[in-house]
Amino acid sequence: MSSLIDVRSADPGEDLFRRGLSDGLPVEIPTPDRVAAYVAAAGLDAGEVIAHVPPAFSPATVERVAANAIMAGCPAEVMPVVLAAVRAICRPEFNLFGVRTSNHPATPLLVIGGPIVERAGFNAGTNLFGPASRANATTGRALNLVIQNIGGATLQLIDQSTMGHPGRYTFCIAEDPQSPWAPLHCAVGGLAPESSAVTVFAGDAPIAVADYASLEPEELIDTFAYHVAYVWQNPFHVMSEVLLVINPAHARVLTKAGEDRVEVLRRITASARSRTGPLALDGIGHDYESGVHLMCAGGPWGQYSALVNGWVGPREGSTMVTEEVQS
């Protein structure tokens, strides 16, 4: 049976805002008819529980997820992506309970990969982290509303992030279908290239990695290593992992001699280590090098990439998780 509430007909969006069910931006209204259409688009039963959402570990039915997706403004065709994202953040190893009750700013960054990127209009190009695609904007927003509304991460009460994060409105990017490297959902998630997937990373705000001079891989490697070393040298970034979002122009330089993902990461981390020397957690056997990941996305021109630093890393905190999109 559907879970209904009554809202004021005159201004239902304002009513939802007053009940604390919005992120402060206007919301679409999840009427029973609209929700039924989105449930149908998902191809699942309305009452099916797909996950239990921290921090309250509340059951996320397909119907409730659809209601939040509608509120966020999602088109119906991204419902399978939203559902995969909800499954991903609720996996125990992602540790959403810790991520979204922390004083830390980190929040789930969604990385969409595979054929769904072009099919549903996700942006993997120019203005990657910014407003350029309805699919990116609304999928990321839907996930945040699910965490807030179903998960019970009441803003400023249970959600205690000291500085917050603009990504707590929406934080969704896609991987360049023309990436020279295997996409994250294959390299990290172990899925086939032809599958579509969502990879989630508990990420801080992106830091720009600018280098519009380097023409040779070793020069550009050094630029990325400088930024990785900056993270590694801060003892308060406890075991955090790093996601390098490398734009196509930088990727062209880095792969001049056909370097694959493993080789690029090996060279960046070796160069970073040569900058830092011994690090604070070497003594407990922490593997800094394996915590650096890369992907290709962003506009085709302009030599700006990004580094996204993580929350507490896998050993004590959060592990990057991939979920296949079922469609």
Place this chain on the structure above:
Amino acid sequence: MNEIADTCPIIDPAGPATAAVIPLAPGLASLAGRRVAVLDIAKIRSDAFVDQVEAGLREHESSVEIERSVAPPSRRLPDDEVANLAGHCDGAVLAVADCGTCSSWTLFDAIELHRHGCRAVLVISEELRPTIDALAGRLGMNDLPLVEVPLPNRDQTRADIAASAEAATPAILAALRG
């Protein structure tokens, strides 16, 4: 005006507001001959607090057995560790929940200890009381024994933290007794 006409139904985007209630483990009445776990959240200077709590419990009851361990600050205690602790400890003190994740996961661990029959007391900084109350309710335990201290450890010297622990010890004892 017709009130029914003023409203319209929508699908509730929120999850259930209440969880199944988890029963509180009974109080210990006395610490004589009992074993109590003292769990350090392993954050900045938290050891200064739990060292003093241990000393205070021993001073109060010389026959109490203390087991020192760690409540991880960024993740939950594994199920087998909770079961193991609850299996051979009558009570537990977890301290100090004074920031975001260490508070939420330590709260979770305290509730799990109660679920396994171990009387757990969570020490929190008073500014976090609204957060702890809200989250505890969502997790099914509105009456979790709590002891408040005025300031987070990270804002104090070790000497001040020890003094804070000493001042809190009577309330911790009372919460263990129930």
